[in-house]
Amino acid sequence: MKKVMLMAVAILFSAATVFAASPTTAASDTTKSKKVKPAKVQYTCTMHPEVLSDKPGKCPKCGMELVKKEPAKKKAEKMKM
Ligand SMILES: [Zn+2]
Structure with missing residues (x-):
């Protein structure tokens, strides 16, 4: 029974690591797209x-x-x- 608990803890720990890592990736992605100006200025007659x-x-x-x-x-x- 103890083995199952240990496995559950290990799974939880790895899952937490993945969850902790993904928001960082998304945040850096948002910062990147924010840097690029979407508004393209064009000149016309x-x-x-x-x-x-x-x-x-x-x-x-x-x-x-x-x-x-x-x-x-x-x-x-x-x-x-
Ligand atoms: Zn003209």
Whole structure:
């Protein structure tokens, strides 16, 4: 009977080790994804929405300065489709 108890303790101990280790992995994962900025800023021409650039500059079609594209605009595009 004592042997069974010892085994149960051993299983509990190893299980506790696994449980203690997994949150650490998840936490570091969350920190990693938090570091990466999900919001991608894009620049577009007010006259030519099809013109997209990840850097500020000028529109190749009309020479107007590109403006920051807001994420809300993306939603409207989706609705259009
Ligand atoms: Zn333009």
